Amino acid sequence: MNDAEVAESSAASAVDKDPKPEVEDPDREVGELVGRLVRPGELESAERRRLLGRLTRSLSEGARRANASGVGRGRWLADVFLNIAPRIPIRDLATLSEHHHGLTGEQLADDLVRTAQKATMTVGAIGGALAAAEFAAPPLLLSAPAQLVAETIVVAAIEVKLLAELHQVYGIEVPGTGTQRAVAFAAAWSRQRGIDPLAPASVTLALGAATKTALRNRLMRTLGRHLTTLGPFLTGAVAGGMLNRAATKKLGEAIRADLRVKRPTLPPTPGSAELET
Template identity: 80%
Template sequence: MAAPEKDRQPGNETADPEQEVGELVGRLADPGELEPAERRRLLGRLARTLASGANKARETGVGRGRWLADVFMNIAPRIPIRDLHTLSEHHHGLTGEQLADDLVRTAQKATMTVGAIGGALAAAEFAAPPLLLSAPAQLVAETIVVAAIEVKLLAELHEVYGVRVEGTGTQRAAAFAAAWAKQRGVDPLSPASVSLALGAATKTAVRNRLLRTLGRHLTTLGPFLTGAVAGGALNRIATKKLGQAIREDLRGKLPPGGRSRELDQG
């Protein structure tokens, strides 16, 4: 039986939840500006889709941590990573360290905004006890989006510092996700680092990092606007810390010669 017209409005599609999650995360992780109302709408839609997936996982006995890692590893290859030329174009011709500075600032702003929206939604639910059970789905959505923004930042910093990660899209996505979980860069001199990224150890590391991030977001549950303030601030600090750690690590992996000089001049 065909679904009623009201159930087939934009934003209610459920034919392929995994694809929908990937598309929503991609839009929310994009560095372009989104109107606050649109960002809030997309985050709410993502929360609803993830809540449906979590319920199905629970019915099959899959734990939240494992399900969360599965979702993220499935969408990681869909996170758009810009090459160096595109990055420079999108950041007013900046190169080298100045470009890296701008990438980190942009990522901080993005995760801060998502945290503020997620925290505000959670605070609103806190103020309405009957709806409190829906808050975790919103914070799970925030966690997934923040992780995607940070993985995107990490991957694009590799472009800026000339540390190329070879492999298929899936392999590279897994390698960047593993690097994010460990808060360090990918070692280009170790081919095994890419192939091993597809293994169980990586999924465990990603799961643990996602659960730590989710735990951080759970601390933003509070009345009124306290959740919004806390959510934004905690995300900004964490993203800045990640950017600093990855940049320091990648500087030690710079190839000798021209690329190093080019970066210094940037």
């Protein structure tokens, strides 16, 4: 079997393994699927592909119902992400430390960023491989953009989760309801900045038009990056994984630098000196 046949087979198994019932509420299913894909813990590759395949179908159905295309697709994508943001599982500091072998402070932040890099790299590799499979199989090419939209949504959710949990590590308390905080973290991700604890009004203003525009633009830039993974089999997989890994690393560094300035004084890591500001 040649590379194109392997690619087409992989894509078909990813998308066709599940039955294809009519989706009654695509937005709700999208939120549930993204929540499962970003939940802590390792997923088997086959399960991750299956969930991404289901997510692709749900997003396609949602876009069709919303008649989203062109500029309207960006607005629809931002609306979808704002709807699912409250479903992104954010751990408190004690749970984070427990899940990361008792690490605290900068060591815990290091591990969170590494874990997020691995997660987005894995999604990028799978999404790149699926997109490349479509590239190698012309009759299926029209479904490739939906697969990349799914990858974009999952990568954004992983990075928003990372940003929110770094706030926990650096002791930045974000006020508001669960939904308000989720939207505030999504807005912070769109700016690639942390939330200022001395400006609590920023949480209540997070649903403003400027924030939605910034979020739309960030999501579309992320989608544009994923479009570059369309190419011959394996090329797309490697490119998708490496591009996502580099982008998540850059985000982690930017957020940590910002939160070090904004945070209250952290307690020292056990057995080490006081963490520098």
